[in-house]
Amino acid sequence: MIGQFLSGRASAYRHLTLDECESTNTECLNAAYDSDPGNLWISALSQTAGRGSRGRSWTSSTGNLHASLLLLDPCEKQHLAELSFIAALAVRNTLAEVLADAGDKTIGLKWPNDVLVNHKKISGVLLESTSKTDSMCIAMGIGINCSQHPENTLFPATSLAVQGLSITSQELFLKLAGHAADVLCQWNRGTGFTRIRDNWLEHAEGLKRQIKINLPNRGPINGIFETIDERGYLLLRTANNETMRISAGDVFFD
Ligand code: BTN
Numbered sequence: 358m359i360g361q362f363l364s365g366r367a368s369a370y371r372h373l374t375l376d377e378c379e380s381t382n383t384e385c386l387n388a389a390y391d392s393d394p395g396n397l398w399i400s401a402l403s404q405t406a407g408r409g410s411r412g413r414s415w416t417s418s419t420g421n422l423h424a425s426l427l428l429l430d431p432c433e434k435q436h437l438a439e440l441s442f443i444a445a446l447a448v449r450n451t452l453a454e455v456l457a458d459a460g461d462k463t464i465g466l467k468w469p470n471d472v473l474v475n476h477k478k479i480s481g482v483l484l485e486s487t488s489k490t491d492s493m494c495i496a497m498g499i500g501i502n503c504s505q506h507p508e509n510t511l512f513p514a515t516s517l518a519v520q521g522l523s524i525t526s527q528e529l530f531l532k533l534a535g536h537a538a539d540v541l542c543q544w545n546r547g548t549g550f551t552r553i554r555d556n557w558l559e560h561a562e563g564l565k566r567q568i569k570i571n572l573p574n575r576g577p578i579n580g581i582f583e584t585i586d587e588r589g590y591l592l593l594r595t596a597n598n599e600t601m602r603i604s605a606g607d608v609f610f611d
Pocket residue numbers: 379380381382383404406407408409410413415422423424425480481482483498499500501
């Protein structure tokens with residue numbers, strides 16, 4: 358796959374734009390099977406089978422941003438999950454830039470990688486990987502609701518349009534690619550995760566408060582969201598004063 362080099366801060370990355378595909382994550386993983394060298398963004402105006410976390414689908418209509426970054430061997434295995442926080446911070450920084458003049462907005466992070474504007478979900482991240490090639494291939498998929506958002510979601514959703522900003526997905530993508538390049542550079546293949554973690558915690562929603570987490574294949578659990586640890590796990594203090602170390606789940610606030 359070819360793709361054009363981006364300019365400015367993202368100039369180390371190529372970009373391929375599609376009108377439509379099933380999922381930009383699938384496109385990235387297929388590119389890896391076809392020996393693409395990585396550092397490739399693939400964006401699509403719409404997706405016909407956009408994937409969300411935990412097997413859910415992701416509404417992917419024209420007007421919203423759907424993009425995935427293919428990374429090959431981005432770090433040692435133990436740092437891979439940190440890419441969740443990289444993606445979330447890149448989106449957060451992008452939204453902080455574009456919403457700077459759109460009135461007073463809270464741009465927060467919901468563990469591990471959702472971005473919230475005024476406490477509603479505007480963006481989601483899906484990391485997928487394959488090791489079927491000689492390298493560890495990661496697709497870091499990002500969806501941002503620019504013009505539309507789904508109704509009746511588990512967690513309330515919003516869009517940039519509802520928040521008073523009209524921006525095309527292509528304009529927003531160029532800003533996202535710049536911020537992602539910056540955050541990946543700070544992360545430095547995992548050696549800079551302490552700073553990433555601090556930045557993430559600065560914007561975390563629900564910290565030191567009572568939250569509910571729906572754990573995969575287990576019911577919900579309540580407790581105080583103490584912090585995230587040095588690997589990005591959520592530390593939850595439960596009613597019997599035990600600290601649980603949680604690797605995955607959907608967080609809800611009271
Ligand atoms: C979530 O459920 O919060 C994650 C949503 C991730 C959606 C993005 S859109 C681009 C990429 N392609 C996909 O099929 N999913 C991700």
